[in-house]
Amino acid sequence: MSRYQTLLLITLLASLLAGGRAFATVQDPTGVILAQRSGLVHLLEYIDARPELFARESAERDLLNRTERQQVLEVWVLYLDYMTTVRRLADLTADYHTLSGSQRRQRQHQHLLAFNTHYRFALEFIRRIERDPELVDWLNTPHPEQSLESGFYQRFVREMLSDWMTDRYDSKNARLDPVSALPGRDEIDADIQAIRQLDRTGLLASNAFRAFRRTAYSTYYPLQKGVARGMGKIKLWRFNKTLITPEQARAFSQQFEPGDFYLTRKEWRLTNAGIPGFWTHSALYIGSRSERNAYFDTPAVRDWVRSQGFDSFEAMLQSISPVYAEHPGVDAMGTIRVLEALDAGVIFNSIETSLDADGAAVFRPMTTRLEKAKAIAGAFGYIGRPYDFHFDFDSDTALVCSELIFKAYQPATSQAGIQFPLNRAVGRKMLTPNEIAQWYEQTLGTEQQQIELVMFIDSNERDQVAFQSTKAAFLGSWRRSDWHFLQQPSRQNEQLASTDSQ
Numbered sequence: 489m490s491r492y493q494t495l496l497l498i499t500l501l502a503s504l505l506a507g508g509r510a511f512a513t514v515q516d517p518t519g520v521i522l523a524q525r526s527g528l529v530h531l532l533e534y535i536d537a538r539p540e541l542f543a544r545e546s547a548e549r550d551l552l553n554r555t556e557r558q559q560v561l562e563v564w565v566l567y568l569d570y571m572t573t574v575r576r577l578a579d580l581t582a583d584y585h586t587l588s589g590s591q592r593r594q595r596q597h598q599h600l601l602a603f604n605t606h607y608r609f610a611l612e613f614i615r616r617i618e619r620d621p622e623l624v625d626w627l628n629t630p631h632p633e634q635s636l637e638s639g640f641y642q643r644f645v646r647e648m649l650s651d652w653m654t655d656r657y658d659s660k661n662a663r664l665d666p667v668s669a670l671p672g673r674d675e676i677d678a679d680i681q682a683i684r685q686l687d688r689t690g691l692l693a694s695n696a697f698r699a700f701r702r703t704a705y706s707t708y709y710p711l712q713k714g715v716a717r718g719m720g721k722i723k724l725w726r727f728n729k730t731l732i733t734p735e736q737a738r739a740f741s742q743q744f745e746p747g748d749f750y751l752t753r754k755e756w757r758l759t760n761a762g763i764p765g766f767w768t769h770s771a772l773y774i775g776s777r778s779e780r781n782a783y784f785d786t787p788a789v790r791d792w793v794r795s796q797g798f799d800s801f802e803a804m805l806q807s808i809s810p811v812y813a814e815h816p817g818v819d820a821m822g823t824i825r826v827l828e829a830l831d832a833g834v835i836f837n838s839i840e841t842s843l844d845a846d847g848a849a850v851f852r853p854m855t856t857r858l859e860k861a862k863a864i865a866g867a868f869g870y871i872g873r874p875y876d877f878h879f880d881f882d883s884d885t886a887l888v889c890s891e892l893i894f895k896a897y898q899p900a901t902s903q904a905g906i907q908f909p910l911n912r913a914v915g916r917k918m919l920t921p922n923e924i925a926q927w928y929e930q931t932l933g934t935e936q937q938q939i940e941l942v943m944f945i946d947s948n949e950r951d952q953v954a955f956q957s958t959k960a961a962f963l964g965s966w967r968r969s970d971w972h973f974l975q976q977p978s979r980q981n982e983q984l985a986s987t988d989s990q
Contacts, residue, residue, distance in 0.1 A: 517577050518671050521602045524574045525675060528609045531567055535616055542616055542623070550910065551881055551917065553900035554866065557626055564627055564641075565634050567613060571606060578602035594670060600660055601672040607657050608679040610648040611686045617641075625883040638885075657683070730754060730844050731947040731954040734821060737843035740850075740956065741825065743943060744839075746775035746783045747860025748852050749893045751921045752845040755949065765922020766968040767849065770889045771828035771842050772896060774864050777802060777817070779825070788858040801861060808868045812836075827867050829889045833874045843945075846954065849925060849962055850942040853897060853906055862903045867896035881910065881917045890921050906938045925966040932963075950978040 535542045541556055552560065581602060584595035617623045627641035647653060661680060732740075751767040775783060784801050798804040806813035817824055821840035828837060853860060876886035884895060899905035909927055910917045931937040944962035947954040 517581065518598055518601065521574065521577050521598065521605060522672060522675065524570050524577075525601075525605045525609075527570050528567070528574075528605070531563065531570065532609070532612055532616075535563065535613075542620070544620055551895075551898065552622060552626070553898045553903075553905075554895075555901040560623060560626060561631060561634070565636075571609065574602050574606045574609075578606055593665065596663075597665070597670045597672065597676075600664060601676055603657075603660055604676055604679040604683075607648070607653065608683050608686075610644075611683065614645055614648060615686060618645075622882040625880075625885075629883065629885050731846045731949075731952060732843050732848065732945060733954070734840040734844075736945075736954060737840045738822075740843070740848075740943060740945060741773075741839045744773045744775070744850060745852065745860075746773065746780050747857070747863060748773040748850055748942060750843075750848050750850040751925060752843065753847040754844075755846045755947075765920055765925075766966055767921040767925050769828075769845075770893050770921040770924065771826050771837070772864070772867055772893055773839075773850075774825060774827050774867070776823050776825050780864075784857055784861050786857050788856065789861045792858055792861065801865075804865060805868050808865060809871045811871045812868060827864075827871070827892070829870075829873075829875055829887045829892045831875050831877075834870045834872060834887055834892060836871070846947045848943070848945040849965070850945075851924075851928065851939040852942045854938055854940055855904065855906070859897075859904055863896040863905070866898075866903075867892060870895070879916060879918055881919070888918075890919050890924065893924075894919050907936075922966050925962075929963055929966070948978065 538559075541552070541560055578599060581595055581599035584592050584599055587595055617627065624641065628639050630636060630638040630640075664676070664680075749770060749772045752769045752771070753767055754769075774780065780801060789801060793799075793801050793804055796804060798807065815824070815836060819836065819838045819841055822838035824836040825839045826837040826842040828835065828842060853863070870884065870887055870892060873884070874886040876883075876888045876891065878886070879888055881891050881894070884891070887895070894908050894910075897906040897908070899907060908919055908924070910919055911923055912918075928937075928939055928941065941959050941962060944957045944959065944965075945954055946957040946961060
């Protein structure tokens with residue numbers, strides 16, 4: 489257990505014990521409120537001490553990896569524990585109006601201490617999270633293991649920044665006894681001062697703008713999704729036929745290894761006009777069960793699997809994905825050996841189905857088998873998630889094809905991974921399949937090269953054939969136009985001309 493995890497565990501246990509005492513008696517909850525408040529102060533100090541997680545510059549920030557996201561989630565859960573306890577105490581002390589004399593003043597003071605603590609640290613937390621859209625998306629992601637539903641963070645923000653909550657704060661503090669010296673008075677004054685310094689108007693405006701964007705998105709997203717799906721089914725010519733045959737797909741795949749990934753191109757598709765670049769799709773080759781068993785039968789992988797509490801890599805994969813554990817292992821074309829994100833979501837496919845295309849480029853990460861096992865295990869965690877028609881790498885509640893490759897190999901504390909570049913398009917961070925081909929060519933032969941070309945499968949529209957081509961022919965393919973296949977000369981004529989010249 490890391491120092492960070494130990495700290496979280498200790499503070500969480502202290503919080504739970506204090507909360508338990510608070511609900512057992514409300515005779516004198518001041519000490520418990522102050523304990524929760526102290527925990528929130530330390531939690532904000534921790535957040536401020538981790539700018540690489542909570543204060544990233546928009547122009548420089550990379551996507552959080554799985555380890556970092558887990559750390560953010562643990563902070564969110566701990567924060568909610570503190571805030572839930574404080575809110576319960578505010579509710580339990582709201583009965584001060586039923587009391588009289590000194591008891592009423594003391595209970596009202598305790599209520600104000602709890603209420604102001606809750607309100608101040610809600611604004612403090614929101615201010616830190618709202619500056620990073622990726623954190624907002626991540627905290628809005630459903631986390632069933634923590635009983636957090638989709639949009640939980642946004643509902644919390646909506647309540648805390650509501651006019652109703654602002655009016656309650658102003659009304660309650662208007663009745664603060666100016667000369668009271670009861671325990672917790674210094675903390676109340678400090679919270680009032682902090683709330684004054686916080687830009688509540690700015691937070692309200694930011695939240696309103698974000699709400700507008702969500703409303704606008706919910707309006708156009710179904711249309712965008714429907715159009716994209718409709719375009720994906722439209723083919724302008726050569727219906728029900730691609731140039732890579734199932735027999736070729738099986739033969740070519742004999743040179744693939746688990747952990748490889750490939751780019752593909754299908755001609756005559758209407759969607760090609762809307763996807764930037766020549767290469768339009770990507771998929772992760774995971775191999776068959778027997779291929780994985782043989783390929784990952786190494787001391788390093790076995791030791792890693794055992795360290796995770798499993799007897800075999802297959803047992804680990806089944807634990808990660810219940811969908812895989814119940815999967816029959818075949819599709820309509822053959823044995824499943826591919827994982828990819830299509831409009832149906834992140835699914836398994838056979839190589840015959842997945843390579844039903846007109847061209848492909850197969851890449852192999854220049855890393856160890858252990859790293860590839862970790863990448864495949866990470867990818868299995870995304871099985872069943874929907875396709876992301878919004879093309880947003882910030883969130884992984886839904887994924888696009890290249891995002892699956894990116895996040896499977898994304899570097900983390902326990903994974904060296906691949907440093908894929910991220911680019912910006914229409915205000916979003918993304919990496920298209922075509923940009924992967926371009927990145928490979930730009931880093932080829934340099935210290936930055938991290939993937940190697942295993943195979944280039946090209947095709948010729950005039951001859952209606954697909955064939956294995958060369959690395960030299962692949963270079964520059966990312967520059968090809970959408971109508972490249974109509975500009976190619978016949979391979980047969982080229983071969984005849986070559987023979988004649990000899």
